Every structure is written in C-alpha cells, then in structure tokens.
Amino acid sequence: MSTKVKEPKSAKLILESKANRRTMDREQCHECKRWRSPAWKYFKSNYGPVHLCIRCEAKVLDRSFGKIDVLDRAKHHGHFYARGFRQ
Numbered sequence: 001m002s003t004k005v006k007e008p009k010s011a012k013l014i015l016e017s018k019a020n021r022r023t024m025d026r027e028q029c030h031e032c033k034r035w036r037s038p039a040w041k042y043f044k045s046n047y048g049p050v051h052l053c054i055r056c057e058a059k060v061l062d063r064s065f066g067k068i069d070v071l072d073r074a075k076h077h078g079h080f081y082a083r084g085f086r087q
C-alpha cells in the first residue's frame with residue numbers, strides 16, 4: 001500500500017522580496033516548470049528561494065506586488081476571496 005499522499009493544489013508563488021540575481025545556469029522555473037537559461041533567482045518567496053524564467057518573471061512580480069493593472073489586481077483578489085468564501 002502506498003503511503004503517498006495526494007497533495008492539495010499548491011498555492012501560487014508569491015515573492016516576498018524583489019531581490020534577485022540573474023544566473024546563466026540552466027534552472028527550472030518555479031512557475032512554468034521549464035528549464036531555462038538565463039534564469040532569475042529570487043531569494044525570498046512563499047516557497048523560499050526560487051528560479052524564474054524571463055517569461056514568468058513579470059507575471060509573478062505583478063502577482064506579488066500588484067503594481068501594474070488595477071483591473072487585473074481586482075480580478076486576482078476576487079479569485080482569492082472566492083476561494084475563501086465558497087458558496
């Protein structure tokens with residue numbers, strides 16, 4: 001009998017700091033799970049240090065710091081609250 005536990009759908013990656021460093025190594029992007037080079041290492045997130053590719057970086061930054069589009073942010077927050085208040 002397997003002891004493997006089915007994991008709940010993981011929470012989205014949220015950066016806690018914009019501190020980052022570009023790396024020329026091939027790294028697995030936390031967001032899209034693809035191996036990319038160059039990649040950016042972000043030191044603080046809800047998953048600890050993570051790597052992001054150039055395509056996902058803007059998306060995750062936007063999600064984390066919500067500075068770009070008010071509409072988009074409202075949508076995101078709506079989604080967040082919808083999960084907490086499931087009807």
Ligand SMILES: [Zn+2]
Nearest residue numbers: 029032053056
């Ligand atoms: Zn990516």
